[in-house]
Amino acid sequence: MNNFFSEWGSTLITGLSATLAMTIVTLIITVIIGIPLGILLVETNVSGMYPNKTFHAILETIINVLRSLPFIILLFLILPITQIIAGTTIGIRGVILPLVVYCAPYLARLVESSLLDVDPGIIEAYQSMGIKNSKIIFSILLREARAGLTRALTISTIGLIGATAMAGLVGAGGLGDIAYQYGFQRYQPDIMYASILVLIAVVQLVQSFGNWLAKKLAK
Amino acid sequence: MVEQTDATIIQFNGVSKTFAAKNSAHEVKAVQDVSFSVKRGEIFGVIGYSGAGKSTLIRMVNGLETPTRGRVIVNNRNVASLNSSDLQQLRHRIGMIFQNYNLLKTATVYQNIFLPLKLEKIPKDEIKTRVEKYLKIVGLWDRRDSYPNQLSGGQRQRVAIARALAHEPNVLLSDEATSALDPETTESILTLLQDINKKLGITIFLITHELEVVREVCDRVALMDQGNLIEIGNTIDIFTHPKNEITKRFLGASDSLGVPKDLLASEGKDNRLLLLQFVGEQAKKPIIATLSDKFHVKPNILAGSISYLKGKPFGKLLISLDIQDQEMLKKEIDYIQDQGVVVKEVNSYE
Ligand SMILES: Nc1ncnc2c1ncn2[C@@H]1O[C@H](COP(=O)(O)OP(=O)(O)O)[C@@H](O)[C@H]1O
Ligand SMILES: [Mg+2]
Numbered sequence: 003m004n005n006f007f008s009e010w011g012s013t014l015i016t017g018l019s020a021t022l023a024m025t026i027v028t029l030i031i032t033v034i035i036g037i038p039l040g041i042l043l044v045e046t047n048v049s050g051m052y053p054n055k056t057f058h059a060i061l062e063t064i065i066n067v068l069r070s071l072p073f074i075i076l077l078f079l080i081l082p083i084t085q086i087i088a089g090t091t092i093g094i095r096g097v098i099l100p101l102v103v104y105c106a107p108y109l110a111r112l113v114e115s116s117l118l119d120v121d122p123g124i125i126e127a128y129q130s131m132g133i134k135n136s137k138i139i140f141s142i143l144l145r146e147a148r149a150g151l152t153r154a155l156t157i158s159t160i161g162l163i164g165a166t167a168m169a170g171l172v173g174a175g176g177l178g179d180i181a182y183q184y185g186f187q188r189y190q191p192d193i194m195y196a197s198i199l200v201l202i203a204v205v206q207l208v209q210s211f212g213n214w215l216a217k218k219l220a221k
Numbered sequence: 222m223v224e225q226t227d228a229t230i231i232q233f234n235g236v237s238k239t240f241a242a243k244n245s246a247h248e249v250k251a252v253q254d255v256s257f258s259v260k261r262g263e264i265f266g267v268i269g270y271s272g273a274g275k276s277t278l279i280r281m282v283n284g285l286e287t288p289t290r291g292r293v294i295v296n297n298r299n300v301a302s303l304n305s306s307d308l309q310q311l312r313h314r315i316g317m318i319f320q321n322y323n324l325l326k327t328a329t330v331y332q333n334i335f336l337p338l339k340l341e342k343i344p345k346d347e348i349k350t351r352v353e354k355y356l357k358i359v360g361l362w363d364r365r366d367s368y369p370n371q372l373s374g375g376q377r378q379r380v381a382i383a384r385a386l387a388h389e390p391n392v393l394l395s396d397e398a399t400s401a402l403d404p405e406t407t408e409s410i411l412t413l414l415q416d417i418n419k420k421l422g423i424t425i426f427l428i429t430h431e432l433e434v435v436r437e438v439c440d441r442v443a444l445m446d447q448g449n450l451i452e453i454g455n456t457i458d459i460f461t462h463p464k465n466e467i468t469k470r471f472l473g474a475s476d477s478l479g480v481p482k483d484l485l486a487s488e489g490k491d492n493r494l495l496l497l498q499f500v501g502e503q504a505k506k507p508i509i510a511t512l513s514d515k516f517h518v519k520p521n522i523l524a525g526s527i528s529y530l531k532g533k534p535f536g537k538l539l540i541s542l543d544i545q546d547q548e549m550l551k552k553e554i555d556y557i558q559d560q561g562v563v564v565k566e567v568n569s570y571e
Contacts, residue, residue, distance in 0.1 A: 126285060127317070127319060130285060130312060130315070131316075131341075132309035132311070132312030132341070132388075133340045133341065142325065148327060220327075
């Protein structure tokens with residue numbers, strides 16, 4: 003055991019920190035993009051506060067197209083754009099954009115469904131009190147949806163961690179990459195299993211924390 | 222056209238609302254050419270079956286729906302013509318409560334009242350004063366730290382009422398506010414609404430499908446059916462003298478009080494069937510006993526009922542009187558009427 007750690011400990015830690023770095027940076031950008039997108043999906047729909055058929059149809063199409071692409075395809079498909087925006091297509095820097103493009107539409111859909119879960123009667127009650135729609139969205143709708151939003155974020159984060167496993171393809175490293183490099187290519191099953199176990203532990207942790215927080219916020 | 226006066230707070234002027242039906246070719250005429258007005262300070266109720274267009278009607282008062290034709294004028298302003306900031310101003314003066322309470326489940330009772338006022342940018346000290354004042358009025362100050370799901374339906378409706386009052390409106394709209402509550406809780410909410418009307422001088426415009434609600438609290442009532450205003454008047458008049466057949470049917474006001482037809486027919490052969498309606502003090506007078514002493518007749522009592530009408534006892538009695546002596550019969554009827562009782566002849570073949 004001790005042997006194992008002195009041999010692989012630092013590899014695992016490097017892998018874990020690469021996975022965490024990719025996940026956290028992507029998550030922050032995904033939230034910044036995905037939540038507004040989710041709000042737009044709901045509010046530009048016919049039943050929303052700012053119905054706009056054309057805008058809504060375009061948004062729907064973009065999100066559906068992006069969501070139908072597997073991450074691995076997306077990664078290569080947007081290489082030129084990644085090069086322009088990130089200045090590189092390799093390493094952690096080069097994988098953030100594809101991860102965001104993969105994750106944000108997914109989060110937007112989940113945000114949409116948790117916003118739709120808020121009783122429309124509440125929105126109507128606040129409108130009847132003469133409160134501006136924008137205030138209703140940011141102070142009431144998001145607040146009432148917060149447990150659902152937490153669950154949406156949890157699911158997205160786990161999906162995101164899964165996607166980072168493929169980041170090794172562009173040299174971004176991470177736990178998934180370790181499992182692939184050592185386990186598959188060099189056939190060293192102990193390090194492969196160790197990295198998979200760490201990955202499972204991270205996912206478990208995220209899920210449990212998400213569940214706990216959602217429950218606390220639900221009231 | 223309804224005349225606009227200072228005493229008028231809400232006025233419907235030839236108002237129609239048509240919805241484009243989603244899955245069928247023809248449209249839904251939810252409200253059709255409705256005109257009437259609600260007076261400042263009264264409790265006005267609209268009753269009707271589900272789907273009659275009541276919610277659509279009340280929602281046009283605060284602009285949640287816009288009329289397809291006609292005008293709704295509230296506090297002297299044409300609701301549909303207001304820009305969004307004027308509409309918000311108007312809405313601050315119109316409270317509304319709903320069947321489902323519509324409280325934030327993520328907020329305590331206190332926050333549920335505090336938050337909307339904060340969003341309206343009312344100074345914090347003022348908000349605190351109001352939250353306390355109105356939570357005390359609805360009797361829930363000691364439950365201020367509870368969450369809505371820790372409260373009963375009646376308590377939740379009280380919170381919703383406090384939330385509406387905290388904006389200090391001059392009209393309170395109620396869309397089936399008691400329809401999800403049991404009879405006892407309904408009773409206590411109705412008492413609260415009457416208190417609010419009397420003590421705070423807030424006009425109440427309510428809609429409901431429950432007869433007891435209008436009978437107990439409304440000064441005036443209108444009946445709606447399939448988008449049309451069928452009958453309007455003082456609650457006591459509508460309940461004692463409904464004119465329209467639909468109103469009668471809705472009020473369950475069959476004059477025979479549910480007595481089977483064959484019994485009515487056999488009793489009606491040699492007798493006159495009379496429906497007596499008493500409101501308030503008369504309900505307590507022993508009119509039948511006095512009648513039989515005075516005229517030496519023995520009226521047969523076929524059916525009776527008693528309920529509350531605007532907080533007063535409201536009794537109905539179906540009796541039969543011997544038809545032999547026409548002159549005597551007339552005197553008897555006159556006597557009953559002199560006691561302030563509403564007498565109506567009932568057809569035995571009705
Ligand atoms: N937003 C809407 N779109 C289409 N039809 C509607 C809408 N709101 C109400 N209606 C229709 O209008 C009619 C009256 O409804 P409503 O005003 O809710 O009646 P009530 O409150 O008396 O039950 C019903 O036939 C209902 O289906
Ligand atoms: Mg209704």
